[in-house]
Amino acid sequence: MSMSSAILEVHAVGKSFPGVKALSNVSMQVHRGEVVAFVGENGAGKSTLLKILCGDYQLDEGSLFLDGTEVSHASPLDARNAGFRLVRQEPEIVPYISVAENVFVGEYPQLPGQRVDFAKMRAIVNGMLKDYGFEGMLDVRALGNTLSPAQMHIVEILRALKDGVKVIAFDEPTSSLTKREADRLFDLIRKLRTQGLGIIYVSHRLHEVMEIADRVVVLKDGVPTGDLKIAQTSQDDIIRLMVGRELAHGYKRTETSTDRVVLEVRNLTSRWHKDISFQIRAGEIVGFGGLVGAGRTELAKVIFGALALESGTIRICGEVKKIKSPADAIQANIGFAPEDRKAEGLILVRSVIENVSLAVYARLARFGILRNSAVVSMVSPLVKKLDIKTPSMDMVVGKLSGGNQQKVVLARWLAAKPQLLILDEPTRAVDVGAKAEIYKLMDELAADGMAIMMISSEMPELLSMSDRIIVMRDGEISSPIEKKDATEEVLLNFALGKNAA
Numbered sequence: 001m002s003m004s005s006a007i008l009e010v011h012a013v014g015k016s017f018p019g020v021k022a023l024s025n026v027s028m029q030v031h032r033g034e035v036v037a038f039v040g041e042n043g044a045g046k047s048t049l050l051k052i053l054c055g056d057y058q059l060d061e062g063s064l065f066l067d068g069t070e071v072s073h074a075s076p077l078d079a080r081n082a083g084f085r086l087v088r089q090e091p092e093i094v095p096y097i098s099v100a101e102n103v104f105v106g107e108y109p110q111l112p113g114q115r116v117d118f119a120k121m122r123a124i125v126n127g128m129l130k131d132y133g134f135e136g137m138l139d140v141r142a143l144g145n146t147l148s149p150a151q152m153h154i155v156e157i158l159r160a161l162k163d164g165v166k167v168i169a170f171d172e173p174t175s176s177l178t179k180r181e182a183d184r185l186f187d188l189i190r191k192l193r194t195q196g197l198g199i200i201y202v203s204h205r206l207h208e209v210m211e212i213a214d215r216v217v218v219l220k221d222g223v224p225t226g227d228l229k230i231a232q233t234s235q236d237d238i239i240r241l242m243v244g245r246e247l248a249h250g251y252k253r254t255e256t257s258t259d260r261v262v263l264e265v266r267n268l269t270s271r272w273h274k275d276i277s278f279q280i281r282a283g284e285i286v287g288f289g290g291l292v293g294a295g296r297t298e299l300a301k302v303i304f305g306a307l308a309l310e311s312g313t314i315r316i317c318g319e320v321k322k323i324k325s326p327a328d329a330i331q332a333n334i335g336f337a338p339e340d341r342k343a344e345g346l347i348l349v350r351s352v353i354e355n356v357s358l359a360v361y362a363r364l365a366r367f368g369i370l371r372n373s374a375v376v377s378m379v380s381p382l383v384k385k386l387d388i389k390t391p392s393m394d395m396v397v398g399k400l401s402g403g404n405q406q407k408v409v410l411a412r413w414l415a416a417k418p419q420l421l422i423l424d425e426p427t428r429a430v431d432v433g434a435k436a437e438i439y440k441l442m443d444e445l446a447a448d449g450m451a452i453m454m455i456s457s458e459m460p461e462l463l464s465m466s467d468r469i470i471v472m473r474d475g476e477i478s479s480p481i482e483k484k485d486a487t488e489e490v491l492l493n494f495a496l497g498k499n500a501a
Helices: 046-054 076-082 099-103 118-131 149-163 179-194 206-211 235-243 296-303 328-330 340-344 350-355 358-365 372-385 404-418 434-449 457-465 488-496
Strands: 006-017 020-031 033-041 061-066 069-070 083-087 167-171 199-203 215-220 222-229 259-272 273-281 285-290 311-316 334-336 419-426 452-454 469-475
Touching: 006 046, 020 046, 020 061, 020 199, 033 046, 033 206, 046 083, 046 167, 046 199, 046 350, 061 328, 069 076, 069 469, 076 083, 083 149, 083 350, 099 118, 099 149, 118 149, 118 358, 149 273, 167 179, 179 199, 199 372, 206 235, 215 235, 215 259, 215 488, 235 328, 235 434, 259 296, 259 452, 273 311, 273 452, 285 488, 296 334, 296 404, 296 419, 296 452, 328 334, 334 452, 334 488, 340 404, 350 358, 350 372, 350 404, 358 404, 372 404, 404 434, 452 457, 457 488, 469 488
Parallel strands: 033 199, 033 215, 083 167, 167 199, 285 452, 285 469, 334 419, 419 452
Antiparallel strands: 006 020, 006 061, 061 069, 215 222, 259 273, 259 311
């Protein structure tokens, strides 16, 4: 076969779950030496299709061909043996074994006597790090539980590329990477393309799709709505196929701030911060920018009581609050939607209705007994208001798409009605349609008088949604930058410690 022939063919694939048709008549191809992007709103079917390809799910209808041979992946091992690999958005790392062992997990090279050849394993992994452009970014002896999110992704990539790969899929690979790390990943993908691999790239970041992909396959409600060459399309064309409507670039904030100070932080010092002071007023969205490791998430967790405050004061509406735990923060009318919603914001094995009502159990209970009618009457309007796409309120949250999971977290705080809401990366791994809905909700909450602290790594999000922006660097903060003075260059200069013009 030639380099341009299809290495992966998907023919009329369908998949259903109780009450939901996840995929219907999906057909597409990936050719050798080609990067094909999958895009679509949360719930469009991208993850379901990936899980069929990697053997997590079995298709109900249609067929798959890999390298010209029909395949039926009954398990992830079948898919791996056939040559399909998936680099997951959330890497699967074994915590107490080394990087080298994680790359070879379950397939260790052997010495006589069934002893593991650790020297050979480390040598191979070091060679891969050098070959794929990651030299110096990982110690092959480091334990899995000591790795950063970016390093975990590198381990996952090396594991996928170790042997016999024909098609490799990347699922939201840059969601926890810095710009420099993302650039290295793109260099690797370009190298794999020249080696003739078939590459699938799944991302909500359309500018990345435009930069790295050769073609883009658009899914909407489980149905393909477009298969386009990148050179002949635009982001606007892709968005129209994804959401079925035009979306304005950016979001126009309605100015609603007042003079009433809701949050006042004075001289806050912690293990991660030095002498931090700032205010957020009612009706105001204050954005927090900065590079990875600047201390933004840690600041949010100190205010919410999840990390220890060493000195300084936190006032809510003028009253000093002693916040030593998240329970104290909720009692002080503070809400927090964390960056890692799956690990810290949700109980994935519990239902939508249980997750939404978590912060208001005490209010809804009578004589210590939770009233089901009260829970339903409170949660049902919120599910409708936020357009949470779920077959029922009893659906396990772990089975919802990322955007709908984020809406469940937001619904919880709508129910609790805090005076201060902290949002850490509120639209991370959320599609363009859901992102616009979240922005609209934030605007409405601010208009109702809520104070919002928003942490974001996306410059356009900071610039469009913030009334003021505070940039953090090495655990310290800049003076607030007013909206009219904020540009990407100004924010980057503050983040790097340079003088802003």
